[in-house]
Amino acid sequence: MSTIEAIRPEEIEKRSFEIIEETIKAQGIPVPFSSDEDNAAEGSCRAGDRVLCRKIVYRCIHTTADFDYASTLRFSDNSVDIIQRLLRDGADIVTDTNMALTGINKKKLETLGGRVYCFMADEDVAAEAKKRGVTRACVAMERAASLHKSNPDKSMILAIGNAPTALMSLHKMHSEGIFTPDFVIGVPVGFVNVVASKELIMSTDIPYIINEGNKGGSPVAAAIVNAVLYSL
């Protein structure tokens, strides 16, 4: 039997992050924010602020207990600085799951002037998706584009934690010059078109944080947003 560690509630998160850091060091996992050149993953110096980059990676591990995130998270150049600035300046967030919407710290977001939207459960979205033979996520991204068009001065971050078709729809609109969000958090999870849809976004010039491979999820999308929010 494992032993219960006596710990005060307010110490639990701090202790968790210590364990994550100790484990990463002990296992010699290459991380994209390391100041140790030998241990630094490729492209490590280009994501922006290393402390925030580390906090993002740690929070993804914290929410999944999965150390794969230390080596699979991909950051476009200066992405960490860009998303921090966007949130500080009141950017809105559109997500593809109500679970991610629930997990994002809306109180903190709102104090900065941002709001979070999810159109996935809207009845008209479901009806239109069915009629057109596309996914609800595809229609939900078109709703995001409309929202952006109605207020083009408001920055928009897309936080995609579930549907690869959201990223595919987004890539199509971007290619056609219809809609380009200011930032994409691309962490859909699963087995059908998940890897390819992430690669599509990484081939564009849209700033991103993406988890390469099949893994991701709503809590990971929320964890990335919250890591940045808590830095402000």
Added chain:
Amino acid sequence: MSTIEAIRPEEIEKRSFEIIEETIKAQGIPVPFSSDEDNAAEGSCRAGDRVLCRKIVYRCIHTTADFDYASTLRFSDNSVDIIQRLLRDGADIVTDTNMALTGINKKKLETLGGRVYCFMADEDVAAEAKKRGVTRACVAMERAASLHKSNPDKSMILAIGNAPTALMSLHKMHSEGIFTPDFVIGVPVGFVNVVASKELIMSTDIPYIINEGNKGGSPVAAAIVNAVLYSL
């Protein structure tokens, strides 16, 4: 670059489950529901209906893209049959995260006569936790116990996707004869007391589905509930 697979929206989930099955077979992962004795994990025959057991495991993998769940999910004797019967008969669910509450199919649950509750964000829960120096999850479990006391004929399933202290509080109340839920889904995630809290519940006679080790999360808790709901 990976290639986008053309697939109709209504086929995506089915295709995902096929890929999961193919991967499990290809990698020879021992699973707790196998009909192949050589490939069956220990205790496999005692969880109950093997088809439902497999659906639960697959849905956990589907929601995380993490095949560890094939070998770390633990089922108490007949647990799969017990939780199916409980939900069919209108059991309520209490969860420790609003993300799990969001992820559970409430429409289906309500048609069966059940409701899902989460007390974590209640202001009085936060206030009481702070005053007593315990976690909100601990107080939330006491609220679950009160709810059960107010209507003892209504069965209650606890779906714990985040807080080990919820399982610890529950174990304490059970040991003291104060409160015993009808079923525990125990999939907290993290590093502080997560493993030990799961072991505590597995040492009791409460029927459970638990993910051994550090992994779990709100989507996993919701996936287990939904796998059973969709079987009804």
